[in-house]
Amino acid sequence: MYRILVADAIKPEGLGPLLQASHIELVQQKIEEAEESLHEFDALLVRSATKVTDELIQRMPKLKIIARAGVGVDNIDVPAATKRGIVVVNAPDGNTISTAEHTFAMMAALVRHIPQAHSSVKNGEWKRSSFTGTELNGKTLGIVGFGRIGGEIAKRAKVFGMNVLVFDPFLTSDRAKKLNVAALPLKELLPLADIITVHTPLTEETKGLLNGKNLRSCKKGVYLLNCARGGIIDENDLYELLLEGHIAGAAIDVFVEEPPLGNKLLELDSVTVTPHLGASTKEAQLNVATQVAQEVLLFLNGNPVANSINLPAISKEQFERVQPFYQLVQQMGSIGSQCMKEGIREISVTYAGEALNFDTSILTKSLISGFFKTRLDIPVNEVNALLVAKERGVTIGEKVSSDTYGYSNCITITVKGDNTQLDIRGTHVENYGSRIVSLNGFNIEFLPEGNFLYIQHTDQPGVIGNVGKILGNHNVNIATMQVGRKQAGGEAIMVLSFDKPLSDEMFEKLNNLEDIFFMYRMSL
Numbered sequence: 001m002y003r004i005l006v007a008d009a010i011k012p013e014g015l016g017p018l019l020q021a022s023h024i025e026l027v028q029q030k031i032e033e034a035e036e037s038l039h040e041f042d043a044l045l046v047r048s049a050t051k052v053t054d055e056l057i058q059r060m061p062k063l064k065i066i067a068r069a070g071v072g073v074d075n076i077d078v079p080a081a082t083k084r085g086i087v088v089v090n091a092p093d094g095n096t097i098s099t100a101e102h103t104f105a106m107m108a109a110l111v112r113h114i115p116q117a118h119s120s121v122k123n124g125e126w127k128r129s130s131f132t133g134t135e136l137n138g139k140t141l142g143i144v145g146f147g148r149i150g151g152e153i154a155k156r157a158k159v160f161g162m163n164v165l166v167f168d169p170f171l172t173s174d175r176a177k178k179l180n181v182a183a184l185p186l187k188e189l190l191p192l193a194d195i196i197t198v199h200t201p202l203t204e205e206t207k208g209l210l211n212g213k214n215l216r217s218c219k220k221g222v223y224l225l226n227c228a229r230g231g232i233i234d235e236n237d238l239y240e241l242l243l244e245g246h247i248a249g250a251a252i253d254v255f256v257e258e259p260p261l262g263n264k265l266l267e268l269d270s271v272t273v274t275p276h277l278g279a280s281t282k283e284a285q286l287n288v289a290t291q292v293a294q295e296v297l298l299f300l301n302g303n304p305v306a307n308s309i310n311l312p313a314i315s316k317e318q319f320e321r322v323q324p325f326y327q328l329v330q331q332m333g334s335i336g337s338q339c340m341k342e343g344i345r346e347i348s349v350t351y352a353g354e355a356l357n358f359d360t361s362i363l364t365k366s367l368i369s370g371f372f373k374t375r376l377d378i379p380v381n382e383v384n385a386l387l388v389a390k391e392r393g394v395t396i397g398e399k400v401s402s403d404t405y406g407y408s409n410c411i412t413i414t415v416k417g418d419n420t421q422l423d424i425r426g427t428h429v430e431n432y433g434s435r436i437v438s439l440n441g442f443n444i445e446f447l448p449e450g451n452f453l454y455i456q457h458t459d460q461p462g463v464i465g466n467v468g469k470i471l472g473n474h475n476v477n478i479a480t481m482q483v484g485r486k487q488a489g490g491e492a493i494m495v496l497s498f499d500k501p502l503s504d505e506m507f508e509k510l511n512n513l514e515d516i517f518f519m520y521r522m523s524l
C-alpha cells in the first residue's frame with residue numbers, strides 16, 4: 001500500500017487514476033495538518049504554495065516521488081531530493097495556454113487601464129479621459145524566455161498586429177524561424193520594446209535578469225509584465241523606475257513573497273496585480289492534475305516517467321526494451337559489491353553489441369545503484385547513483401567495445417578495490433533470460449537471481465564432494481550448481497545457489513575446508 005500526501009489544492013477530478021488504485025491511499029492535507037504522519041508518505045503532490053525544503057524532505061523518509069502539478073519547480077529543493085534518490089516530476093504543458101492567455105489579459109488590462117477604470121466606475125465616477133489607453137497593434141513586444149508559454153504569447157501577439165522580438169539563450173534558429181520571431185540579445189531587445197514580458201523559470205541566472213541597470217536602457221514609458229516568477233524582474237528596482245515614470249506600468253501575477261504582504265509595489269496605481277492566477281483555470285487544473293496523477297501511478301507501478309526533472313526521459317516502449325539490461329547490470333553491480341569486501345576506487349563498465357542500442361548512461365546508473373544499494377542504508381537509485389559514487393570517491397568509467405565474446409550483446413564490469421579487482425561479464429538472451437557468463441576470469445553460466453555461494457578452489461578431485469557432504473550433513477539443499485575452470489589442475493570455481501541465504505555458521509564451516517582459496521556469499 002502506498003500513501004500519497006496531496007498538500008496543495010489539486011483538482012480531485014484529475015486525480016482519478018490514483019483515487020481508483022486499490023494499492024494507493026490518498027490523503028489531502030496541508031503539511032502543517034499532516035505533521036504527525038509525514039514519515040508515512042511515499043509520494044507528495046504539490047502546486048506552488050508548499051515549499052518542499054530539504055528539512056521537509058528529511059522528515060519524509062519514505063518519500064520516493066515529488067510531483068508538481070504545474071511547471072515551476074523553484075518551490076522544491078530538487079538537489080536535496082536528488083541526493084536522497086527521490087524522483088521529481090512536473091506537468092510541463094498542462095497550463096501553458098492558460099498562462100499565455102492570462103498574460104495576454106494582463107497586457108490588455110495594463111495598456112487600457114482596465115483595473116483602474118473599473119474601480120473608478122464602481123466608485124461612482126465617469127472619468128473617460130483619465131483612462132486613455134494605448135493600442136497593442138503596431139507595438140513591439142519583447143518576450144524574455146521563449147519556451148512553451150513565450151511561444152504561445154508570440155502567436156497571439158502576431159494576431160494583434162504586434163512585432164515580436166525574443167530573447168532566449170537556448171533558442172534554436174529553427175524554432176525562431178518556425179514561429180516567425182526575431183531573436184536578439186537582451187541588451188539589443190530592451191531599447192526596442194514597447195512592452196516586455198518575462199517567461200523564464202526562476203533560477204540563479206534569471207534572478208534579477210531585469211534590473212535597475214538594464215531596464216534604464218528601455219524606452220521611457222515601457223510596460224512590463226511578470227506572469228512567470230517573482231524576482232525575475234527585481235522588485236525594488238521596478239518600484240523605483242515606476243515611481244520615476246521611466247516604466248509606465250507593470251502587470252504582476254507573481255511575487256518574491258506570496259502573498260505579497262507589505263510589498264511596496266501594491267501601493268502604486270500603475271501596478272496591476274493578480275494573486276498568481278496564471279494557471280488557475282478549470283482546464284489547466286484538470287490537465288496538470290491528470291498529468292501528475294498518471295506520472296505518479298506509473299512510477300509507483302515501476303514504470304518510467306515522462307516528465308522527470310532529475311531523471312532522463314524514456315518512453316514506455318524504450319523502457320520495456322531496456323528493462324532486461326537494466327536489471328542485469330543492477331544484479332552485476334550487486335554481485336560486485338557483495339564479492340568485494342574492501343574499499344572501492346573504481347567501477348568501469350564496457351558495453352558491446354546490442355547493449356549499445358540503448359542510452360547506456362541509464363544502464364550505468366542502474367549498475368551503480370545496484371552496487372551501492374547493498375552497502376548503504378540510504379536509498380540509492382538511478383536518481384542519485386552518480387552523486388553517491390562521487391561523494392564516496394569512486395570513479396565511474398564507461399567504455400564501448402566491438403567484442404561481444406560470441407554473444408549478441410555483452411556487458412563487462414570491473415570493480416577495482418584497494419588490493420583486488422573483480423571482473424563480471426553478463427549477457428541477455430531474448431526468450432532465455434540474463435546470464436552471468438564470466439566471473440573473475442572464469443567462464444561459467446548462471447541466472448543472477450537468488451542466494452549464491454561463489455567458491456574459488458583448487459581443481460582437484462574431492463573438493464566439490466566435500467562441499468556437498470558438509471551441506472548435505474546440515475540439511476542444506478543445493479538448488480543449482482555450476483563449475484568452471486581455466487585449465488585442468490589449476491584454479492576452479494563453483495557457483496551454488498540455495499533456496500535460503502546460507503547461514504554464517506555454514507559459511508564458516510565451508511571456508512575452513514582445505515583447497516578453498518576464498519568464497520563469497522551473494523543474495524540477488
Ligand SMILES: NC(=O)C1=CN([C@@H]2O[C@H](COP(=O)(O)OP(=O)(O)OC[C@H]3O[C@@H](n4cnc5c(N)ncnc54)[C@H](O)[C@@H]3O)[C@@H](O)[C@H]2O)C=CC1
Nearest residue numbers: 071072099145146147148149168170200201227228278279
Ligand atoms: N503564473 C503562473 O501561474 C505560471 C507561471 N509559470 C512560470 O513560467 C515559466 C515558464 O514556463 P514554460 O514556458 O512552460 O517553460 P519552458 O521551459 O517551456 O520555457 C522557459 C524558457 O526560458 C528560457 N530560459 C532559461 N533561462 C533563461 C535565461 N537566463 N534567459 C532567457 N531565457 C531563459 C528557456 O530556454 C526556455 O525556453 C515557468 O518556469 C514558471 O515559473 C508557468 C506556469 C504558470
Ligand SMILES: O=C(O)C(=O)COP(=O)(O)O
Nearest residue numbers: 047048049070071072279
Ligand atoms: O505552473 C507553474 O509554474 C505555476 O506557477 C502555477 O502555480 P500554481 O500551481 O497555480 O500554484
